[in-house]
Amino acid sequence: MEWVLKNMRPGFGEALVELGEKYQQVVALNADLSGSTTTAMFDSAFPERFFNVGIAEQNMMGISAGLAATGKIVFASTFAMFAAGRAYDQIRQSIAYPKLNVKIVATHAGITVGGDGASHQMHEDLALMRVLPHMTVIAPADYWETRKAVLKVAETPGPCYIRLGRTDTPLIYDDTYDFQIGKASRLRDGEDVTIIAVGLMVAKALEAADVLKRKGISARVVNMSTIKPVDKNMIVEAARETGAIVTAEEHNMIVGMGSAVAEVLADYEPVPQRRVGIPDVFGESGESEELMEAYGLTVENIVENAKMAVSMKR
Amino acid sequence: MEMILVPLERMDYWYDIDPALPELRSTATRARKWILRSICEAGSGHPGGSLSIVEILTSLYFRVMRHDPENPLWEDRDRFVLSKGHGAPGLYAILALSGYFDEEELVTLRKLGSRLQGHPSMNKTPGIDMSTGSLGQGLSIAIGMALGARLDRKDYRVYCLLGDGESQEGQVWEASMAASHFKLDNLCTILDRNQLQIDGPTEKIMSLEPTFSKFKAFGWHVIEVNGHDLKELLRAFHEAETYKGKPTLIIANTIKGKGVSFMEGSLKFHGKAPSREELDQALRELGGEA
Ligand SMILES: Cc1ncc(C[n+]2csc(CCOP(=O)(O)OP(=O)(O)O)c2C)c(N)n1
Ligand SMILES: [Mg+2]
Numbered sequence: 151m152e153w154v155l156k157n158m159r160p161g162f163g164e165a166l167v168e169l170g171e172k173y174q175q176v177v178a179l180n181a182d183l184s185g186s187t188t189t190a191m192f193d194s195a196f197p198e199r200f201f202n203v204g205i206a207e208q209n210m211m212g213i214s215a216g217l218a219a220t221g222k223i224v225f226a227s228t229f230a231m232f233a234a235g236r237a238y239d240q241i242r243q244s245i246a247y248p249k250l251n252v253k254i255v256a257t258h259a260g261i262t263v264g265g266d267g268a269s270h271q272m273h274e275d276l277a278l279m280r281v282l283p284h285m286t287v288i289a290p291a292d293y294w295e296t297r298k299a300v301l302k303v304a305e306t307p308g309p310c311y312i313r314l315g316r317t318d319t320p321l322i323y324d325d326t327y328d329f330q331i332g333k334a335s336r337l338r339d340g341e342d343v344t345i346i347a348v349g350l351m352v353a354k355a356l357e358a359a360d361v362l363k364r365k366g367i368s369a370r371v372v373n374m375s376t377i378k379p380v381d382k383n384m385i386v387e388a389a390r391e392t393g394a395i396v397t398a399e400e401h402n403m404i405v406g407m408g409s410a411v412a413e414v415l416a417d418y419e420p421v422p423q424r425r426v427g428i429p430d431v432f433g434e435s436g437e438s439e440e441l442m443e444a445y446g447l448t449v450e451n452i453v454e455n456a457k458m459a460v461s462m463k464r
Numbered sequence: 465m466e467m468i469l470v471p472l473e474r475m476d477y478w479y480d481i482d483p484a485l486p487e488l489r490s491t492a493t494r495a496r497k498w499i500l501r502s503i504c505e506a507g508s509g510h511p512g513g514s515l516s517i518v519e520i521l522t523s524l525y526f527r528v529m530r531h532d533p534e535n536p537l538w539e540d541r542d543r544f545v546l547s548k549g550h551g552a553p554g555l556y557a558i559l560a561l562s563g564y565f566d567e568e569e570l571v572t573l574r575k576l577g578s579r580l581q582g583h584p585s586m587n588k589t590p591g592i593d594m595s596t597g598s599l600g601q602g603l604s605i606a607i608g609m610a611l612g613a614r615l616d617r618k619d620y621r622v623y624c625l626l627g628d629g630e631s632q633e634g635q636v637w638e639a640s641m642a643a644s645h646f647k648l649d650n651l652c653t654i655l656d657r658n659q660l661q662i663d664g665p666t667e668k669i670m671s672l673e674p675t676f677s678k679f680k681a682f683g684w685h686v687i688e689v690n691g692h693d694l695k696e697l698l699r700a701f702h703e704a705e706t707y708k709g710k711p712t713l714i715i716a717n718t719i720k721g722k723g724v725s726f727m728e729g730s731l732k733f734h735g736k737a738p739s740r741e742e743l744d745q746a747l748r749e750l751g752g753e754a
Contacts, residue, residue: 182629182662182669202663204632204670205599236598265508265574267582269549269597436576444576 151357153320161296162255162314163188166225169304170196176304179214179226181207187227187257207232211240211252218250223304226252230259230313234275245309246282253303257314259289260400261428261445262350262438264316271433277405279311280378286331287378289313289399289407291352292322295375298329306331313349315400317438320353322373334381340370343456344388344395348374348407351398351426351447358398358452369456380410382418389419394459396424398452400442403427422462424455484527488694491561492522493750496723498557498570500750504743506574509582512733514554516658516691516718517625521558523697524623528705533563536590542620543609545594547602548627548656549583550735556580556589564591600633602626603653607643610651610711621705624653629661632670637682643711644683651711652704653684656691658720662734675715684713691716723750 169176170192177199184190184202193200203210207228214226226233233256234241245252259272279287286308290296296314303310322337337352338359347355352373359369370392372384389395395415397408408425415423428445442448495518503509525531529542546555553573560567565579572578579588583597594605606624613620626636643651655675663669672678679686685707689696697716704712720734721727724746727738738746 180663182632184663186662202669204666205629205661206632206634206670208634231598265506265582267574267597268585269583269595434576435574435578435580435582440576 151360153353155318156293156321157318158290158293158296158314159186159188159257161290161293162227162257162300162312163191165297165300166192167195169223169301170199173223173304175221176223176225177201177217179203179210179224181205181210181228181232183228186229187255189225189227207237208240211237212244214252215240215244215248215250218245218252219248222251224252225255227255227257229270230256230272230275231270234278234311235272238278242282246284249284249308251307251309253310253312255300255312255314258316259313260315260349261433261441261447262315262317262400264438264441265435267435268432273402273428273433275311275313276377276399276401276407280405280410284309285378286310286376287313288331288376289349290375291349291373292319294321294323294325294327295329298327299375302329302331315350317350319350322352329375332376332379332381334372334374334376334384336370336372336384338369338371340368341392342368342394343460344370344372344392345398345452345456346372346374346385346388346395346407346411347398348377349400351400354447354449354452355398357449358456361449361453362456367456367460374407374411377407377410380414382414385411385414386419389415389421393463394422396426396452396455396459398426398447400447401427402430404430422459424459426451426455482695482698485694488522488526491526492518492694493723495522495554495557495561496750497747498560498567499553500724500738500743500746502553502556502570502573503737504740505571507737508735509553509574509737510550510735511553511727511738512660512720512730513548513551513627513656513658515722515724515727516720517551517554517656518722519692519694519697520625520654520656520716521554523694523701525558525562527698528701529623530620533591536564540618540620543593543606543622545602545606545609545622545624546584546596547624548599548630549596551625551656552580552582552584555584555592559589559591562591599627599630600635603636603639603643606651606653607639607646607648610648611646613650620650622651624651626653626655627661628655628657628659628666628672629669631655631672631675640679640682640684647709648711649708652701652714653711654714654716656718657715658718660720660729660731660734662731664731679713683710685710686713686715688715688717691718692722725749
């Protein structure tokens with residue numbers, strides 16, 4: 151498949167500037183990564199509403215909570231490891247519990263961080279954020295979805311976590327895409343199996359569907375970009391209509407998006423499910439594509455698991 | 465109050481005539497070259513903060529620390545925690561030059577399957593005492609090691625290298641409080657005061673000054689040196705070793721990217737690999753034999 155690649159992070163930076171123009175209450179915080187997170191754009195446009203707290207992520211979350219308590223729409227950004235990881239308790243106690251209007255935009259999630267290695271490869275953030283009451287959790291698939299999601303969450307009060315990657319990713323959508331929180335999008339119709347993917351695995355899922363088609367298996371493809379609240383209807387419908395599910399995510403297989411889907415299936419429509427994700431191990435240094443390969447985040451692995459899921463149908 | 469066992473004037477004299485100094489200087493230059501080669505080969509990494517710590521690491525591993533490259537897990541070795549883990553290429557170069565592994569292995573930095581991870585990993589690399597990479601955590605670990613030595617009645621010392629931007633993390637100050645509270649005079653911390661972090665100068669982003677009096681107020685014995693002057697560093701490490709009752713902090717004033725004209729004081733080379741051409745120029749500037 152011929153993909154047009156584009157980095158998703160500027161989708162955040164640009165949307166943030168747009169929001170800054172529209173709403174006086176929008177403020178942004180960063181912890182010494184304003185270039186990489188693209189919040190430097192907001193700094194240039196609205197320096198008086200931008201706060202770089204230095205390398206102090208826990209402090210950043212606390213300050214964000216305080217700003218939100220005064221009615222600001224707060225965007226706090228750093229790498230996923232230092233947001234969901236380092237500042238987990240500050241997010242839990244000071245943002246989620248008091249239900250404050252802080253949007254955490256976490257970049258450089260997942261194994262595709264590459265050379266920095268395990269200390270920087272965040273495979274647990276969807277899990278950590280998903281178990282917090284009040285928290286909305288979103289992992290966009292491309293530049294456009296990032297842009298639209300950032301604009302949308304600003305208009306929706308309450309705590310929110312948006313997960314972005316480091317690398318350039320295939321464009322799935324265009325400017326006409328209407329992102330809705332909690333609504334998955336069906337990208338491909340199919341009858342034999344449904345591949346539910348998130349983030350950069352959405353493009354791999356579409357490629358896998360092509361491969362499966364050549365093998366005579368008709369695969370539906372769904373982008374589950376809101377992990378919480380998860381789109382139950384879309385999952386149950388897929389289970390009823392296709393009878394088998396494969397999930398694919400750049401995240402530890404434990405408690406990520408795949409588990410969120412499994413929970414819905416268990417409660418409403420048990421059908422065979424196979425999960426593609428990072429095994430329960432720490433990552434390592436390497437090139438992004440090599441690592442995707444080494445840790446099973448491949449088209450072939452989705453295809454294999456789809457075939458398995460189909461064969462498990464009763 | 466200060467208890468310095470060896471009079472400073474005599475130390476000055478001794479280090480002035482230390483016959484090993486020229487050799488140490490050429491070791492430092494070789495380490496710089498390996499840092500640049502390995503990062504260029506990897507295509508990513510942190511040259512600036514690796515080059516600023518070369519003299520600190522050279523004095524520690526070639527003069528100050530008790531360690532044995534043949535026996536990396538020797539129980540009585542001095543411990544070293546690179547709290548600013550992104551300086552890993554500097555530490556790897558020094559470990560290789562010390563004999564922990566072949567110098568040639570340095571070019572596997574950051575490659576899939578390599579023992580040399582982007583940030584230090586104690587379970588992968590011989591000579592690494594602690595896995596780091598998430599800033600602000602190393603000093604607490606060094607304190608744990610220093611307490612462990614005390615419990616085991618062992619006389620090894622613990623060294624910890626902090627970044628200046630890193631010191632904006634709250635945990636650094638929780639640890640600073642604990643180190644003096646526990647009177648850990650077997651602990652010596654070095655602050656790589658290169659004045660820069662990613663987004664700009666530390667004093668512009670989130671000011672740290674006055675660092676000297678802050679650490680002093682937290683109960684540390686504080687020494688300030690030129691972090692590229694081996695004599696000053698060796699003298700400070702000696703003073704730290706002989707100072708009793710408090711942990712010592714050495715503020716090492718350094719230059720980020722030290723040794724390469726176009727990297728010195730540059731924000732750009734915090735986390736960017738040199739191109740082939742830049743590498744060639746850098747190696748030429750550093751001179752000396754390969
Ligand atoms: C907890 C944490 N937050 C952010 C980062 C990303 N990061 C890597 S290096 C760096 C700047 C470090 O500045 P400093 O400590 O001054 O290091 P040096 O100048 O010696 O390179 C940052 C923010 C990180 N590694 N860990
Ligand atoms: Mg610095």
